[in-house]
Amino acid sequence: MAKFKGAIVVDTEKCKGCGLCVVACPTKVIELARDVNGKGYHYAHMANADACIGCSSCGLVCPDTVITVYRVKAS
Amino acid sequence: MTATTEINKIISKENLVYNKTSVLLDNEMHYCPGCTHGVIHKVIAEVIDEMGIQDKTIGVSPVGCSVLAYNYIDIDWQQAAHGRAPALATATSRLMPEKYVFTYQGDGDLASIGCAEIIHACNRGENIVVFFVNNAIYGMTGGQMAPTTLEGQVTATTPYGRDCKVTGFPMKITEMIAMLPGTRFVTRQSAETPGAVRKLKKAAQKAFENTRENKGLSFIEIVGTCSSGWKLSPVKSNEWMKENMFPYYPLGTLKDE
Amino acid sequence: MGDVRLMKGNEVIAEAAIRCGCDGYFGYPITPQSEIMETLMIRRPQEETGMVVLQAESEVAAINMVYGGASCGKKVMTSSSSPGISLKAEGITYLAGAELPALIVNIVRGGPGLGTIQPAQSDYFQAVKGGGHGDYKLIVLAPASVQEMNDFVDLSFKLAFKYLNPAMILSDGVIGQMMEKVELSDFKPRWTAEEIKEISGSWATVGKPADRERNISTSLDLDSAKQEIFNHKLQAKYRAMEENEVRFEKIACDDAEYLFVAYGSSARICQKAVEQAREKGIKVGLLRPITLFPYPTKAIQEMLKDVKGILSVEMSAGQMVEDVRLAVNGKVPVEHFGRYGGIIPTPEEVVEALEQKILGK
Missing domain, CATH: 3.40.50.920 (Rossmann fold)
Incomplete structure (x- = not known):
């Protein structure tokens, strides 16, 4: 059981769907959406929210700084 | 409790652990998806924010993809002619020695057309920081050969692969710069993993601290990707970079005095 | 009478720069104007007024140092002679395009190419019709005496800052090398950071305080419509110079x-x-x-x-x-x-x- 629980918020309109966050995520939380945003990009989203530990890896590698990360101690 | 409500509980101000620094403007970056410039901009903005030097920092942007860097980091900027950023930074730093002055240059700008300016600014030991982004290709003009293009690498002007007999060899400019007595801190970093980004940020911090202590020139090369120029996806670009760039341009600090 | 001396034209350019509160000189040696930088190096103004004097690695670097210094709202200058001015042409059009004030001194020698080190006036076209690319103009002053070499340094800076445009002193090897009686200008202090903020705070890149937008020195606008509007602005400025500054x-x-x-x-x-x-x-x-x-x-x-x-x-x-x-x-x-x-x-x-x-x- 992870010590932390996390969640991310993606600014989906600004996301360019590069997929670097998908690779960076150690717990395979993120996937690119089947839908596209206004610019036609398959934006990143939490496909497996339960697994998020709020480690910020996705945020760190995101070139467009569209990911905000939250974290709480697991109860 | 449903999953959604649980997530909504986590997403609240007091649980915030990572967000965009206010020194990074809200303008949408013009860079291609996955471009390393975005990560480097963010790292520089975060360091400026954390060190509290926004009102004392002047950036000098190059010609190349990052010519518009001034649209993204909320500081005063000078936009230099191709390759000349170190000359602008030299005067700016000498005329306002209390400021933090940095140049942001690509491989074409710094290692090709601006080779004289960077070598001499480094040799004079100007009290500035240089961010040198090496992705082994010209991005803005559409993927032509750079001085740092690898042997055999296909670009728009080396369509059959770079032939070193004809075009010379990939230039290890950072190694050259480390030899100059005017430089204090010379390092080669990358930004493709969370760990690499953290290391890059530490290097940037150290570089600006060197400015504060009037220690002279700090030079940070960042080996990055150009997925459009390389004609690979952003993820594949990182793999190609690790496989091909890192052996020739090994990461690590060359000099720290 | 003030401080009257017998001096070379080139030496007077250097002395006048120090006396008018110039903040920085960036140059590269070339005959027949090397005495300008040599005089500054002997005078050590960094100890007297704080003026920075630096020998750059090339004329190209020198003019771009001027671009950097001018971007900070400082009074900065360079000097050269014809072949060197050709090298500076890129930087000069960038200065004009970014609307930056600066002084460029050309002690003209014969050309084309490496030409000769003897005096000439064959850089007129380069000075007044462009030299660099794009629709721009320099303010060009032509001294005919060592006295005017003195007077035009301060005047060039005044005009450069009035119009936010680079100014050139177009002289030649005769006036540069000739010795003549000159009454030197009185010393003026360099502008303080506060004064620069007052004079050039709306554009100078001196560090962005929380209460203003960032200042950007640039000549780039990828939007053609905006670039045309900007060119209209430049042309209006040149027409104002024609209206007010003919001497x-x-x-x-x-x-x-x-x-x-x-x-x-x-x-x-x-x-x-x-x-x-x-x-x-x-x-x-x-x-x-x-x-x-x-x-x-x-x-x-x-x-x-x-x-x-x-x-x-x-x-x-x-x-x-x-x-x-x-x-x-x-x-x-x-x-x-x-x-x-x-x-x-x-x-x-x-x-x-x-x-x-x-x-x-």
Whole structure:
């Protein structure tokens, strides 16, 4: 059981769907959406929210700084 | 409790652990998806924010993809002619020695057309920081050969692969710069993993601290990707970079005095 | 009288820079103007006024240091001679495009190419018609004496800051190397950071405080519509210079039937030629443009009611004569007389040219 629980918020309109966050995520939380945003990009989203530990890896590698990360101690 | 409500509980101000620094403007970056410039901009903005030097920092942007860097980091900027950023930074730093002055240059700008300016600014030991982004290709003009293009690498002007007999060899400019007595801190970093980004940020911090202590020139090369120029996806670009760039341009600090 | 000395023109440029509160000089050695930087190095103004003096690795670097310094709202300058100015052309158009004030001194030598180290006036086109790319103008001042070498340094900075535009002193190897009596200007303190904020705070890149938008020194606008609007703004500025900043001197023009038009050292030679021609009974005057841009077009036009012919005298193959012809617009004959490649014309040659080319003797 992870010590932390996390969640991310993606600014989906600004996301360019590069997929670097998908690779960076150690717990395979993120996937690119089947839908596209206004610019036609398959934006990143939490496909497996339960697994998020709020480690910020996705945020760190995101070139467009569209990911905000939250974290709480697991109860 | 449903999953959604649980997530909504986590997403609240007091649980915030990572967000965009206010020194990074809200303008949408013009860079291609996955471009390393975005990560480097963010790292520089975060360091400026954390060190509290926004009102004392002047950036000098190059010609190349990052010519518009001034649209993204909320500081005063000078936009230099191709390759000349170190000359602008030299005067700016000498005329306002209390400021933090940095140049942001690509491989074409710094290692090709601006080779004289960077070598001499480094040799004079100007009290500035240089961010040198090496992705082994010209991005803005559409993927032509750079001085740092690898042997055999296909670009728009080396369509059959770079032939070193004809075009010379990939230039290890950072190694050259480390030899100059005017430089204090010379390092080669990358930004493709969370760990690499953290290391890059530490290097940037150290570089600006060197400015504060009037220690002279700090030079940070960042080996990055150009997925459009390389004609690979952003993820594949990182793999190609690790496989091909890192052996020739090994990461690590060359000099720290 | 203030501080009166016997000095070389080049030395005076250096001294005048220190005295007018110049913040930085960035240069690269080239004959016949190296005394400017040498004088500054001997004077050590960094200890006296805090002025920065730096020998750059090239003319290209020097002009870009000027771009950086000018971006900070500082009074900065460079100097060179013809081949070096060609190298600086890129930086000069960037300065104009970014609307930055700066002083560039050109102590002209003969060209083209490496040419000669002897004096010439063959960089007129380069100075007033462009030199670099794009639709831009420099404010160009042409001193004809060592005294004016002193006076025009401060004047150039005043005009450069008034219009946010680079200014050039277009001199030549004669004035640069010649020794003459000069009354030096009084010392003015360099601007403080507070004064710079007041004068140039809306654009100078001195660090962005929380209460203003970031300042950006740039000549780039990828939006063509905006770039055209910006060009309109530049053109309006150049028209304002033409309206307000034309400077010239008239010598023996009151009763003149013929006219020499000449600037800089050619004007000095023409002054003697006026005397010699008048001894021969030829009523000739001299109009000496002091600003080459903006050009004294109207002053020439106003003389056309009395004048029957004009000789443009230049140490070039005929450059300024085109501006004289544009002003005259075919109303009276305009001819050119020049020696070039480093040769200085004699007054006798000038009078002879007037007789042959204008009087038809």
